[in-house]
Amino acid sequence: MEEIKTGVYICHCGLNIAGTVNVEEVARYAGTLPNVVVARDYRYMCSDPGQALIKDDIKNLGLNRVVVASCSPRMHEPTFRRACQDAGLNPYLFEHANIREHCSWVHDDRQIATEKAKDLVRAAVRRVFYNEPLEIKERPLNPNVLVVGGGIAGIQAALDIANGEHRVYLVEKEPAIGGHMAQLDRTFPTLDCSECILTPKMTEVGQHPFITLLAYSEVEEVAGSVGNFKVRVKKKARYVDEEKCTGCGVCEEKCPWKVDSEYEVGMGKRGVVYVPFAQAIPHVATIDKERCVYFLKGKCRACEKFCDAKAIDFEQKDEIVELEVGSIILTTGYDVFDSRRIPQYGYGRYDNVLTGLEFERMTCAAGPTGGKVLLKDGRQPESVAIIHCVGSRDENYHEYCSRVCCMYALKYAHLIKENTQAEVYQMYIDMRCFGEGFEEFYRRVCDEGVNFIRGKVAKVTDVALTEGEQGKLAVIAEDTLLGGIIRVPVDMVILCPALEARFGAEDVAKLFTINRRADGFFMERHVKLDPVATATEGVYIAGCCEGPKDIPDTVAQASAAAAKALSVISRGRVVIEPTTAQVNEVLCQACGRCEEICDFHAPKVISKDGLRVSSVDAALCKGCGACAVVCPTGAMSVRHSTREQINGMVEALLEV
Amino acid sequence: MDVLSPYKEATDVILEAGGEPLKLCYQCGLCTGICPWNLVRSFLVRRIMHAAQLGAIDFGSEDIWTCVTCRACVQRCPRGVEIIDVMRALRRAVASMGIGVVPDALRISAKNIAGVGNPLGEAPEKRNDWAKDLKVKNFASGTEILYFPCCVPSYDPDVKTIARSTATIFNKLKIDYGLIGTEAKCCGESIRKAGHEDTFQSLAQNNINLFTSNGVKTVVVSSPHCYHTFKNEYPELGSKFEVIHTTQYLASLIEQGKLKLSKEINKKVIYSDPCYLGRHNSVYDEPRKVLQSIPGLELIEFPDAREEGLCCGGGGGRIWMDTPKGERFSDIRVEQAVAKGADIIALACPYCFLNYRDSVLSMGKAETMQVKDIAELVAEAI
Structure with missing residues (x-):
């Protein structure tokens, strides 16, 4: 066996480490350890000169093992592995000891921290002794992309990729794409009509030769890994033949049953067979099976009788579509906080307490009131209060700021001023107007004569204390700037509810093996430096499924996620991490426990030369080690986390 | 012109006295908007928080003593600020450091509690006199339940009826219960909220030692204030006994079929949630269950019930202080009860x-x- 020659490098990280750990002492100590031929300390090991130290020592001293004791491997393990590789050393013969996050940052006592750093270095030196060179392999990838969720984020991502002439499958669970943006009236701060800017993009999706739109569909199963995902999609039966339906709307007209329209957030009705809205893409009808009288009672079929295109098909079945894609973009959007959870605000109890989305529909020219701001009894309001932070910035509901409410609240004030003579009161805690043109819009709305009252609303009540409150809703808060209770009598109250993680986000996260933050939204790989990637290679996120954001930010993120997917495609091949499980076929008893425990379906018991043994699909294996733990005979191990390597570290740590 | 400047030393005093939570306040004013005082007079909770943050607080102000600790603000505070802890810290600062004046009425009650173990200043040996003719045994090791009625029903002639009714029920059901000796002292809940921490500590220690040495395992209490401190504060000082409020105990007896109510009370009864049973300890259903088990009784609700229930005005030591006519929350409640057509306020x-x-x-x-x-x-009804 060749002689092991280890080089150890202790990083000061400026004062991040050197401020608490005596790095010179650790380096001196490292030099005394078995198989260590050189030990140095240096101010910034990740810098070019720092890396040059390693490279030069490999060349001049014939090092065949390298240990760097510095920060978390998350950031710089790849840096040092590359340095080793550049000098001709297999990158897996490098070992990283974390003496910053695990030591200097969490300790105050210099002496104890220094001792701990020595322990960590000793463990890494022992481990690297057992490290083995591993080969990095590559394989071809599938250039298709799956986009899940057809709101503005999904539409943008799909178009960016399809315009590069790569196949996109866009899956939307609702009958039509458009998402929440399709429900909005005008968009802040420019006040351009949401529909007018969204519809062309929706149409483009519908007609794009490189986009396969799977509306009214849901992803059921995902297997594989970056470059080679296999996805099962359920295309739900619409009971309407999409090929034949012209979207003429006669069926909906003739349907004798009317129910609340989801698109109009309950402020308008739709047929049980319906096209969700005028510009819907795909522009075809869908039968709401849960509420269709024919499905419930076996009689009716009025729609069928009147359909000239003969598109109604009560026999239609759900269909399973199998897709193969190389990367996945999740754009599954958000839900609106249920304002009933704060009963003090009277939503659901008082007629004229509305949510933001309801008000959006109201001011929309094509909406249920034809664009007029009206009270339930048809009058125009003389006064309106807009309550900010309903369920946002509130530990009882959602601690985070929903980021869009201040601005759309200003937009509402403007629209009310434009449409009515009403006094408008903004009931806010802090005005957060940070985007392009936002502050200017705030100024404009102030200039329009809107009242701003700083205080979180305690209660909305119809119990009048004065004549002025008779027949009105009193909005009660402390005006924190005046320092006194204020009661504002108004005709209409508009709530600005929080944006929250979608119902079922947990299941979606599980399906695509990504993480969620404590607030329920999908978690990015790095909050600052990798905001659209996830813990799973090849799965990206964009838009409000990642957290509340406005349309410009959503579109920017969608394009970023598309760029990530395009960069995978343009590379044309994927690297297979060699740190996967391996089977010692002599020891394997083919008991199958590895197969049972694995979340990624990597190990399978197969017949090989007439013998049954476990075999690991390296493309699926994430190297988590669960199989190695359950294996009763020790046949299963994970490369780069072998028993020798782990036990070596533990033994080294236990030596004093 | 008066110019304010931050006074860090004052802030430090408040923080040290347990006011840490105030650092989280972001000045939205929801507390002020919810505080029941603002139904009758101005009381700017938010402003007190801000003044405390900057150390610009007037320790001589009566505001220090105003909070009734009803928890309505804490329950909805968007930052989860334990506002009551801050109010208590301000009072501790005054009471223990003498940087302000403790109101007279409170000082007398505090003196009584510290001296004779009850706020009324009554003789300790008379603590159990309310039960003289009821044949209630003294608690002895092995007795199932200790009944602890609170100082007010023990001494106040008009309120004794609470303790006497409870004992009557227990006697009829042949429940194995007893009263603890006259060495028992006030639970200390309110005097602690009024800032007298040392007094509380000594009361609690006295009661814990007394209960422990007598082998008490279960205490039934009539007062939500005793309930709160026994349940949530005494365990930190080493107590191990279980505590049950009478309404909870009665509800469980009804559920088990041990307590049967047969006599009709054909009245409209409106129930007022005590803050320390409701908001402080989330006991809302049991009292209602008991009332609904009484034949003929029609239970009605205040406009603001349960989590929204209006305080009577007696928490946080306010029970010992005079509240001027026109500022009494219980007056508002009585008006509401009349408007609702109630015959009895339960x-x-x-x-x-x-x-x-x-x-x-x-x-x-x-x-x-x-x-x-x-x-x-x-x-x-029994």
């Missing part, structure tokens, strides 16, 4: 009992509106 707290009784009398409603503890109603 209560589950001796402090509520005192305040509502005073309100009914001072408002001249004693003829038409009765004030009764749930135990009294049950004793009548």
